[in-house]
Amino acid sequence: MDGSTSGATRPDIRLTIxxxxxxxxxxxxxxxFRYRDLGVSDATGGRMRAQVMEAxxxxTEPTGWHTHQCEAQFVYVLKGWVELEFEDGTRGRFEPGDALLxxxxxKHNEIATSDDVEILELSVPxxxxxxxxxxxxGMAQA
Incomplete structure (x- = not known):
């Protein structure tokens, strides 16, 4: 194969490293947290964002209940742990290798993190x- 797209058009997304x-x-x-930008928002014209959040x-206290205005937020724990609770009653400690969509x-609430937590976070858009x-x-305010 020659690598051509056979007439199909590529989405308007640039390679970024x-x-x-x-x-x-x-x-x-x-x-x-401090947030390291991975360049995905610029490369996709804002259709997707990727950051690494580092503690x-x-x-010192929960974030409080909140929502995000997006289609979806993807979280992948790289290091340490984070405790979250969700409006459906799901609550847990998420550790390296755990992922959430x-x-x-x-509605959700971040309850606690380890001092060394590192998380990959994506959002669409x-x-x-x-x-x-x-x-x-039936759930308490933070």
């Missing part, structure tokens, strides 16, 4: 707003 040593840190949602220090608009919300019925 992010190296740990040079990927820039960007402003993020939480003061206890500056472990959480959180539908956009689903790239821009992902965060809105505080009331806890689901």
């Amino acid at each position: 992010a190296r740990k040593a040079t990927a820039p840190y960007v402003k993020g949602r939480r003061a206890f 500056i220090a472990g959480m 959180i539908p956009g608009g689903m 790239g821009p992902m707003g965060t809105t505080p919300c009331d806890p689901p019925p």
Whole structure:
């Protein structure tokens, strides 16, 4: 095969490579994390975002119940652990190798993290707003 797409058009996505040593840190949602941008938002015209979240220090208090304005948020734990709870009653500690796909608009709360947590986070589309919300019925506010 010659590698051609046989007349099919490629999506408007550019090849991008992010190296740990040079990927820039960007402003993020939480003061206890730093966020390393992997260049995916720029390469996809904002259709997808990828960042690595690294603990500056472990959480001192839960984030509080919130939702994200996106279609989906994908979380993959690289190092350490994070405890989360969800509006459907699911609650757990997620460790290296664990992955979650959180539908956009689903209420959830980050309860705690290890001091060394590192998480790969993707969102579709790239821009992902965060809105505080009331806890689901029968669940406590953080």
